[in-house]
Amino acid sequence: xxxxxxxxWLFLLLGALAALALLTAYPxxxxxxxxxxxxxAGPLVSRIRDLYRPPPASPPAEPEVEIVVxxxxxxxxxxxxxxxxxxxRRPRVxxxxxTPLYAEPDAAGEPLRRFDDYGYHGFAERSGDWYRxxxxxxxLRAGGGWVRLPGYRDPSxxxxxxxxxxxxxxxxxxxxxxxxxxRELMGALAEEHDCGPxxxxxxxxxxxxxxxxxRLARSLESVYRGRYGxxxxxxxxxxxLAFGRATDFSAFSRDYRNSAGSQGFATPSRGFVxxxxxxxxxxxxxxxLTHLLNRRALGPALPPWLEEGLAEDxxxxxxxxxxxxxxxxxxxxxVAAGQRTAWLTGGxxxxxxxxxxxxxxxxxxxxxxxxxxxxxxxxxxSASLHYSLAGLWVRYLLDGAGEPTAAAxxxxxxAVAAGEPxxxxxxxxxxxxxxxxxxxxFRDWAAGLSVEGA
Numbered sequence: 001x002x003x004x005x006x007x008x009w010l011f012l013l014l015g016a017l018a019a020l021a022l023l024t025a026y027p028x029x030x031x032x033x034x035x036x037x038x039x040x041a042g043p044l045v046s047r048i049r050d051l052y053r054p055p056p057a058s059p060p061a062e063p064e065v066e067i068v069v070x071x072x073x074x075x076x077x078x079x080x081x082x083x084x085x086x087x088x089r090r091p092r093v094x095x096x097x098x099t100p101l102y103a104e105p106d107a108a109g110e111p112l113r114r115f116d117d118y119g120y121h122g123f124a125e126r127s128g129d130w131y132r133x134x135x136x137x138x139x140l141r142a143g144g145g146w147v148r149l150p151g152y153r154d155p156s157x158x159x160x161x162x163x164x165x166x167x168x169x170x171x172x173x174x175x176x177x178x179x180x181x182x183r184e185l186m187g188a189l190a191e192e193h194d195c196g197p198x199x200x201x202x203x204x205x206x207x208x209x210x211x212x213x214x215r216l217a218r219s220l221e222s223v224y225r226g227r228y229g230x231x232x233x234x235x236x237x238x239x240x241l242a243f244g245r246a247t248d249f250s251a252f253s254r255d256y257r258n259s260a261g262s263q264g265f266a267t268p269s270r271g272f273v274x275x276x277x278x279x280x281x282x283x284x285x286x287x288x289l290t291h292l293l294n295r296r297a298l299g300p301a302l303p304p305w306l307e308e309g310l311a312e313d314x315x316x317x318x319x320x321x322x323x324x325x326x327x328x329x330x331x332x333x334x335v336a337a338g339q340r341t342a343w344l345t346g347g348x349x350x351x352x353x354x355x356x357x358x359x360x361x362x363x364x365x366x367x368x369x370x371x372x373x374x375x376x377x378x379x380x381x382s383a384s385l386h387y388s389l390a391g392l393w394v395r396y397l398l399d400g401a402g403e404p405t406a407a408a409x410x411x412x413x414x415a416v417a418a419g420e421p422x423x424x425x426x427x428x429x430x431x432x433x434x435x436x437x438x439x440x441x442f443r444d445w446a447a448g449l450s451v452e453g454a
Contacts, residue, residue, distance in 0.1 A: 090122035090123060090124055090134065091122065091123060092120050092121060092122050092123070093120075093121060093123055093131055093133075093149060093152060094118060094119070094120055094154055094155050095115050095118070095119045095120075095121055095133070095147055095149070096115070096118060096149075096155070096159075097115055097117050097118060097167060097419050098114055098115065098167050098417070098418035098419035098420075099114065099115045099147050099148075099149070099418075100112075100113075100114050100147070101113050101114070101115065101133070101145040101146070101147055102145055102146045102147070102148075103145055103146070104146060105127055105130035105132075105146040105148070106146075107148060110231060111231065111233065112145050113233060113234075114167055114168060114233060114417075114418075115167075118155060118159070118160055121133045121134075121135055122134055122135065124144075129148050129149055129150040129151075129152070130146050130147070130148050130149075131146065131147050131148075131149060132144065132145070132146050133145060133146070133147060166299040166300060166301055166419065166422075167299050167417070167418070167419045168232065168233045168295070168296055168297055168298060168299050168417055169233070169295055169296065169299060169300060170233055170234035170235075170296065171234055171235065171236055171237035171238060171268075171271065171292065171295070171296055172237070172238070172268060172269055172270060172271035172295075173237055173238075173271050174199065174237075174238055174239035174270070174271040174272050175267075175270035175271055175272060178239075178241070178256060178267075178270055178272050179201065179239060179241075179272070181252060181255060181256075182201055182241045182243075182252060182274075183201065185243070185248040185251055185252055186201070186202075186203035186243065186244070186248060187203065189203035189244065190202070190203050191203070193210060193213075194214060195213040195214055195217050195240055196213070196214045196215075196216075196217030196218040196236075197217060197218065197235065197236040197237065198217050198236065198237070198238050198239060198240050198289070199238070199239040199240065200213055200239075200240045200242065201239060201240070201241050201242070202240075202241075202242035202243075202244065203242075203243065203244040203245070203248075204242055204243075204244040204277065205244075207281075208281060208282065209242060209275075209281040209282065209285065211323075212282055212319070212323040213240070213285065215322070215323035215324065216282060216285060216286060216289075216319070216323060216324075216325060217236075217285075217289060219324055219325060220286065220289055220290070220293065220314070220325065221236060221293060223314070223325050223327050224290065224293050224297065224314070225297075226327075227313075227314075227327045227328075227398065228297070228310065228410060228413050229410035229411075229413060229414060230297045230298060230410075230413050230414055230417045231297065232293050232296035232297040233296050233297070234296060236292070236293075236296075237271060238268075238271040238272055238273065238292050239271060239272040239273075240272070240273055240275065240285065240288075240289075241272055241273065241274045241275065242275045242281070243274070243275065243276055243277060244277055245277065246276060246277055246278070249274065249275075249276040249277065252274060253265065253274065256270075256274070263276065263284075264276055264284045264287070264288050265288065266288040266289075266291035266292060268291055268292050268294070268295040268300065269295075269300065271292075273285075273288035273289060273291070273292065274288075275288065280331075282319055283315045283316075283331060284315070286311075286314050286315045286317070286325060287311045287312065287314070287315035288311070290310055290311035290314050290315070291307065291311055294307055294310060294311070297417060298413065298416050298417050299416070299417070299419075302416075302422060303370065303372075303373075303422055304372060304373070304374050304377035304378070304386075304390070305369050305370045305372065305377070305386075305390045305393070306370075306390075306394075306416075306422065308377070308386070308387055308390050308391070309390035309391055309393055309394035310394055311391075312350075312387050312388065312390055312391025312392075312394070313327075313391045313392075313394040313395050313398070314327060315391070316330060316331060316347035316350060316391055316392075316395070317329050317330070317331060317347070318330065318331040318347075319331065328395070328398070328399050329347075330347035330348055330351065330449070331347045331348075350388040350391070350392070351388075351392065351446065351449045353384070353385075353388060354385070354388045354389060354392060354446065355446060355447065357385055358443070358446075362385065363382070363385045363386075363389060364386075364389070365435075365439060366389075366393060366435065366438055366439050366442060367435040367439070369386065369389055369390065369393065370427060372386065392442075392446060392449075393442060396441070396442045396445050396446070397409040397431070398410075400441070400442070400445035401431075401433075401438075401441055401442075401445070404432070405431055405432075405433065408430055408431045408432060409430075409431065411430065412426075412427065412430040412431070415430070
């Protein structure tokens with residue numbers, strides 16, 4: 001009997017091992033699934049199936065994708081985007097930033113605009129170095145014009161990824177909040193007049209500024225173009241805020257310049273200039289409007305020696321009997337007392353002051369001047385010197401250093417307008433003269449401007 005029980009246990013053990021082998025080998029079989037419902041053994045079968053069930057199938061691998069990142073381009077009026085599928089499927093060229101767009105293949109004409117960034121544009125016609133571009137913008141409006149691309153080549157990856165250059169920008173319209181604040185300060189006396197292409201908001205009695213404003217403002221752009229050799233883009237726009245009370249101007253200055261200074265200032269990005277009462281109003285107007293022109297002809301964020309130097313160069317000039325600006329002249333008057341000049345005004349006073357400073361070793365050299373940032377340039381106590389020095393330095397380059405230097409300086413300004421970095425070290429290279437030579441020439445020229453007997 002004992003032998004029979006041993007055989008039975010052996011049979012059951014072999015059966016269990018066979019069942020286990022089948023369960024582990026085929027955990028998804030119909031029998032294994034049914035065994036999960038058996039009493040006593042069911043939970044054990046479920047655990048064994050979980051252990052030996054094959055892992056779920058992985059989803060099919062996605063094919064490798066090459067990601068191509070194109071240079072970011074902002075759709076603007078000066079850099080309209082090419083819409084895929086635009087009619088024609090024309091051949092394309094890369095147009096570098098700063099390239100002028102003309103209505104005709106003639107560089108002597110007025111540019112329609114300049115390109116802000118690299119653009120990849122289709123062209124419909126080619127004539128030598130000239131390409132006639134065509135595009136459709138995001139609203140499917142047609143546009144185009146001629147660009148000159150001498151020695152054309154596709155840009156390198158480094159050029160495409162290079163930060164966009166600073167180029168001329170269209171005039172900004174007057175800031176509504178600034179106009180509202182000026183009207184609030186001026187009160188019931190505020191009146192708006194035309195000043196050529198600009199709006200004049202003032203609470204002053206009509207005087208010399210009102211009488212000459214339109215003539216000066218209309219002629220200033222042509223004077224700027226002729227003197228500096230660069231053409232502002234777009235049309236002039238903006239507002240002139242001429243305050244009749246110093247306290248009102250100081251309050252406005254604190255709001256929009258973070259200071260309560262007594263001098264006028266311009267904010268080209270907001271489309272206005274602000275003038276305090278007193279002083280030579282016409283010279284201040286010329287100075288501040290030149291800042292609006294700088295934005296349109298050379299671009300924003302100019303170094304202060306260039307930004308203020310151009311404005312001072314024009315502001316130092318005389319205004320003739322017809323109200324026209326005479327570039328290259330010196331405004332002001334001299335009052336004689338015996339054999340000496342008692343006092344000077346305008347540009348003549350600036351020359352005398354500058355000569356006295358430099359004779360006493362006061363102020364920066366020209367090489368130091370062009371490296372000053374805005375904060376150091378406008379430092380209280382030195383600002384007047386820096387402004388006069390920058391204005392007469394620009395005038396020397398145009399009128400006192402000879403025609404080759406004047407042409408080289410205008411070429412430098414044209415390069416700035418085209419987006420070339422405004423680096424101080426590039427100036428002597430552009431002018432073909434080193435700093436000691438420029439310094440000596442400027443000193444001799446400035447000494448010849450002094451008023452006799454002063």
